Amino acid sequence: MRLLFVVLFLTVSVYGQQPFMDSITGAELKRHLEIIASDAFEGRGTGEKGQKLAAAYLSEHFATYGLEQAEVLDSYFQKFELHKVIPGGELEVNGTRLSFPGQFLYTGPNTIEEENIEFIPFSSNNVGKEHEYALLVQGKETYRELFGRIKDVQKAGFGGVGFLIEDWDNFNELYGHYFNEARLVFPGNVKTSFASLFVDKKSFELSGKVKKWMKKPSGQLKELLQGNVRLNDGVEVIETENVLGVIPGSHPVLKDEVVVLTAHYDHLGKEDGVIYNGADDDGSGTVALLEIAQSLALAKKAGQGPLRTILIMPVTAEEKGLLGSKYYSENPVFPMHNTIANLNIDMIGRSDDLNEDPAYIYVIGSDRLSDDLHKTNEAAAEELGKIRLDYRYNSEDDPNRFYYRSDHYNFVVHGVPSIFYFSGVHEDYHQPTDTVEKIDFEKLESVTRLIFLVTWKLANAEERPVVNKLK
Known part of the structure; x- marks a missing residue:
């Protein structure tokens, strides 16, 4: 009887996701990004005013959507201290x-x-x-x-x-x-x-x-x-926070397993009065998380929520050494052994000079630990049909070493299968010219929908991805 229930539920949830995925739109992504990457947020430097404004914006929308706080926290914030070392x-x-x-x-x-x-x-x-x-x-x-x-x-x-x-x-x-x-x-x-x-x-x-x-x-x-x-060296204490929104799983057993979605919402702040808005890096990933969170919350309200728990987590201090994700990985609110996958989003709103057709996304790490995760991602891309998966940076001898340079890697070191979604480096990378008007919102919508669909499949699959490879 239990197996029949699972199969019936999977039939409804996996193939009934289209109305919720359709709520992810380029217009909504743009509306959020025009705020997140605005001058008012001052480049979202870690521990600075703009980062605090961004954290508040994210948590307020999590509350509006109906995402829950992690039980072990007293807010949507996982707060921690860093030391600013001044040589x-x-x-x-x-x-x-x-x-x-x-x-x-x-x-x-x-x-x-x-x-x-x-x-x-x-x-x-x-x-x-x-x-x-x-x-x-x-x-x-x-x-x-x-x-x-x-x-x-x-x-x-x-x-x-x-x-x-x-x-x-x-x-x-x-x-x-x-x-x-x-x-x-x-x-x-x-x-x-x-x-x-x-x-x-x-x-x-x-x-x-x-x-x-x-x-x-x-x-x-x-x-x-x-x-x-x-x-x-002088030392200054800096307070910062990851933002955690939870969509509890509905299955009595599988709800203890967790899919974690991450994107870093910090950027470089401002220097000598010049603001580094970070629209693509990583405002694009941050607003993608907001849209995915809203879509999953709509599914939950419609009685079609995920079997497994989903944690939506914009992380801080990536630009300072992947510190926000490192802090979470060492102080997780859900056990790492119950974390079945991490989908990490870092720069998905632009195209680089290597691709004439913008309908691509670089996929990094999907097969490093788990063939199952890789197959799930490919199945979602085929079903969506609007985005081409490019694996050129997934090679172990990639001289750019992108696999080691974003927040997913702090999950990988704990044995969690992870995917890093990335659209490549452009001339505005880490420049004050990384601004909203340069974002391709049609592409951003397609990639966000892909990540939503992969999340949906992972959260509702009968089995978790098997870890069958070394790090």
Whole structure:
């Protein structure tokens, strides 16, 4: 009798979804996006006013649609703290004081104070001590090769490394923002005590013996340069939140299993008064979640809600290192072992230069853990018939490594089969020109409907996708 009930219910729900899917329209997506990506939301920088406005907008619509709050939360918000680390410091070598970030940059600990350290020319047969810093000079090595030598120095036992950069202006232009911009980390995220210093070679005081070594490295010279290192990062507490809306499953057993939909609603905020609206990145995915949430809620109200529970979750702090999804994956409101799939949406409103026909979407990760998930996605695309699935970025040797660069990956590491929907990079990526008028709302509607349909099939399938592959 139970099996008959399931089969009958599946017949109604899978093939009766069209009226609810039809509620997803380009006009509604545009209406939401014109608000989410407006100047009033100030680029939705993590922890900033605009991100809070966006969170409120999302939660208010979840309430209006009738989505429920997660039982373990007292609102639609999963709140958490981050630390905004503001780098700063000074370096003194042989009595010459170098300024940060004009003459040197660093990675390593948040705070370090070392006096009377020794800079020692480095070669592969050197063995160092904690109070010694290996000294390397950029020659024919590329910057990437220089970065790669940090591990060599660590293995040799040195307490740190100093790289003397020949073309400092070029190095600073390429990499300076990675080192001197504020970054967000989880509280208690203590980095290694090993410090890597990148120094303008022209500013570094060198003795005659070291200059000679630079011309013809012997690997034996132990001419010492005395130095003091003071790295003092400032820390500011930032409060932010994921937004969680729940559509409970209707089946007495399957309701304990969960399909999670994610898109990051944060963006880059504003810089020097210039707003980075982030219409495509990832306003497009955010409004797609709103439309899918409304459609699923309509089905629930019509008595045709999903068998399994569905969690709609716009996440925060993706632009700061996938931090919102990481926080959820380590503090889930539904057990990760009961999470049968994650569908993640990040930039689905534009087309790139690789496709003449805009009716495509890049599908990344669908077959990495589960063939069942891959087949479900392909079946939905065939049924919809309006969008072509493109797998060019799904290759394990994709040099862009997109598979590792969006929020789905924090589900993958917990063994949850995941799909990342993405329409590609364009000239407005991470620029203030990523604005609403450039969005293809016909495409956005088609992709959103596809994701709705995949969600519907997963939530109402008789069996959950089998995980039959390695990560």
